[in-house]
Amino acid sequence: MKLRFLLPLALFGVIVAFLAVGLTRDPREVPSPLIDKPAPVFDLPQLAAADQRFTPESMKGRVWMLNVWASWCTACREEHPLLMELSKSKVIPLIGLNYKDQRPDALKTLARSGNPYQLSVHDLDGRVGINYGVYGVPETFLIDKNGVIRHKQIGPITAESWSQTILPLIEKLNQS
């Protein structure tokens, strides 16, 4: 076997290695240009009750968090216990943005592992997600009393990021 005939295979191997790594990454995980900008408006049906709708308008005057999640998202399971704690402690209202997900799958996930959200909205085709610059799931937006995005957590919220960054910021925003 002549070596040069192996070249295409070798080249393909390299590309596949990169593609495989690429699958585990999120290509669009870049800092949000939306920080300190008003949160984009939307009007979506709620997950649990499709005939009721939710808009960020209704949260005016409160500091709240919008958490993007999906039943197919494995990284979301990582932050789930923390979200459950958070919802019990009632530190901050947590709204879920169920992103590109099937309603039955999403409801099943919540029923099985617990629902940390005050409510979730159903963004089936991910259009609202696009407006929020959502690239990967999970992502969390901290929104202040005036409806301005103050912080964006890319990937799961960890105990550290919660206690060091997010919680202090919430306390500051609540006082202002």
Place this chain on the structure above:
Amino acid sequence: MIPELGHFALILALCVSAVMGTLPLIGAQQKRQEWIALARPAAQALFFLVALSFASLAWSFLDNDFSVIYVAEHSNTMLPAIYRFGATWGGHEGSLLLWAFMLSGWSLAVAFFSRTLDDATVARVLAVLGLVSMGLLLFVLVTSNPFARQLPAENGRDLNPMLQDPGLVFHPTMLYMGYVGFAVAFAFAIAALIAGRLDAAWARWSRPWTTAAWVFLTLGIALGSKWAYYVLGWGGWWFWDPVENASFMPWLVGTALLHSLAVTEKRGAFKGWTVLLAIGAFSLSLLGTFLVRSGVLTSVHAFASDPRRGIFILLLLVVVVGASLTLFAWRAPKAAGGGSFGLFSRESLLLVGNVLLIVAAGSVLLGTLYPLFIDALNLGKLSVGPPYFNSVFVPVMVPVVALLAAVPLARWKNADFSDMARRLGWPAVAAVAAAAIVPGLMGGWTLLTVLGVFLATWVAGSTMVQLAPRLKSGMPPASFLGMQLAHLGVAVFIVGITLVGGYQEEKDVRMEPGDTVTVGGYPFKFIGVREVPGPNYTASRGEFEVSRGGKSLRLYPEKRNYFSSAMPMTEAAIDAGFIGDLYVSLGEPLEGQAWAVRVYYKPFVDWIWAGCVLMALGGLCVLSDRRYRASKRAAAAARESLERSAA
């Protein structure tokens, strides 16, 4: 009931494809006639079953069966029927089913049009196609079942407004026909490698299939470009978006394959290279599917979804391409080689052009995957945009186009340089003259416009120089005419991209009713905006008055708000013309009656798509050549060359 029937047919199709992918292949190796004979009926059954499945899905859409999740997500009772039909492939699951449907269609065509081929070869080719079908059907059934149900059913969400356009019916179908069509050339190449016989006969059989796939792909890409031009409202015709690149890379490699096959058929040279290109063109089609369907890259097409799908397609890619390239490394060294030619000959020039096309495809591939590479190496996040592609792609393609004019004049084996130079004298003079004059008439010389006009005239002049003497002595063969037509298409295409790139004018203005803005010498008067109802949207329809060629005409750009979506859609209004388009699109409403308005003058922009259509017509013309009809004489010639190479 109907969706379950479709699902069941799809499962049966998977079983049939498993049989079709294995038994005929083993039969061909072990010379078992009864297994070889399975190939054709299996291909027929596969087509019937996949077609049945596809029809079931289309029926569910037309019937508004919203208990099917896929239908509920992509359709709505208010959606016009033609879009409900098109919505069948408007999402991930359906477009994969379309892929499978087209593949089974191509397989059926091979089974049908291969009467003159020996049974063992047909069995091998169909088996390879069967294996590809199997992988794809498995993918559809395991990760992307379009027939999944939900209860209770509610009225569907709407089809993505971006897709509610006649383009949806034609663009994906043409594009997929092209993508999938390269599977046939791929199957022929793999079959030849398995049999250890890379010969002229193999090249002859592969050529028409490759040409047919290339014609579809050319039209599919052109349609997509035209669609983007009027639907996105930016007046651009190509964005170097990853999804566009995914279709363009197979086109570049497919173009190289077409030309390489010609050399292999006529001169018996480049065998290993041709096989590699056949594998490459289809591998890039698969890679394109991976890029589009796995969501590893950002794109305006934004199909990103379930990561399990990405893993599955990657596995499919590894199995199909990995196995083919391993087979290539193992078998090609023995079969390749042969066909000597001089340093300056049609072969060598074609090879140079071929290599340049692959370099171009490689640079597009690199630019498309670069963000992924950098991210995987933890070097940061970035995106690669049009500046990279334009600065790398154009310099590689310039010599390709320059060669394209000269190569058909070169003789096989040893070309006569002085004779070529003499015949190309006139085109060269004409090209220099045009490059000196035309940009001046259009509004100024720049490097790119001078170069573009030069190349276009050079190619067009060369086709004239070749056609004139041949036409004098009667009708030349269709394949010759087809080649010239396709090359002329390249010239027309270059005129389009050069002039629109160099001389388009655009204005972004705030207009109140009664205002007039002049762009490209044409005065556009804004009459006003009215609310107009549509079937599943309401539109703000603007009205503009333009006078062109002494006639006054009206343009009606729209801003549509679909009931199902928060994102307004832009429908540009275009007055297309031979020497340029007048293009108006509505931006945002401003205070009072005022609107932000985008007005463009796009000189010669339609030549871009006309060029593509000419290329495709050239391909069709080549296909109509008598040589490819299954005549007895052709069959005899093929068999003879088979025996010769076997001996």
